[in-house]
Amino acid sequence: MTTLLRPSLGTLLIGALSAAFFFWLAAVSFATGKHPATTLGTALCFSLLGLMALPMVADYFFARHRLSDEAIDFGRRFGGRGTMRWADVRRVRFSPTMKWFVLEDQARIRARVSANLTGLPEFARLVLAHVPSEAIDKKTHKLLVDASVGRRPRVWL
Missing domain, CATH: 1.10.287 (Helix Hairpins)
Structure with missing residues (x-):
């Protein structure tokens, strides 16, 4: 899928x-x-x-991402693409200033996923299912759980 x-x-x-x-x-x-x-x-x-x-x-x-059960194929704002396997993600956090989730792998490559994208609930479900729980901080974990059931993080003040 x-x-x-x-x-x-x-x-x-x-x-x-x-x-x-x-x-x-x-x-x-x-x-x-x-x-x-x-x-x-x-x-x-x-x-x-x-x-x-x-x-x-x-x-x-440019900021379009393709999700699968194995990895995220991500796009960057000013072009360029990358692929990050869920198993390689070592850190997931939410940037309240920029309103995006930041995934970082062992090579310190970062993928940024905006809270405004369509398909965010599926992203949250995949992160919760495939990324080791110790890689996700507590606040981000709560935001991901909320997003997985359709409650997006607050974007506006």
Whole structure:
């Protein structure tokens, strides 16, 4: 059995619309500003905000993971793929700041699985079934148990 974990279409829409909005504001600011220093500074600020939205777009296309009973084939935000066998996982933790689960193997390779991905309950069930319990800290274990029955970790404050 193979399960695909992927971001929802909402991730792409929010990222793309946010980037487009801020790049549009930068263009308008630059084209209609009266004072050159203020115009350039404002346009740069809006451009930076637009760039900050692009990782959401990259996540939609690259951060897809394929799960099986033996391993996780994971994608990284800016490309590149890797495979990690469940038996090789030496540490699982949840990053409350980034809202993702971090799996680390003996070679210190890390796979990051966002709490917003579709298919998260199956991921949680596989981790609980195949990863040694001593590799999972207590807080993460509780989050995985909750996720396995459909209760996702809190993503927003």
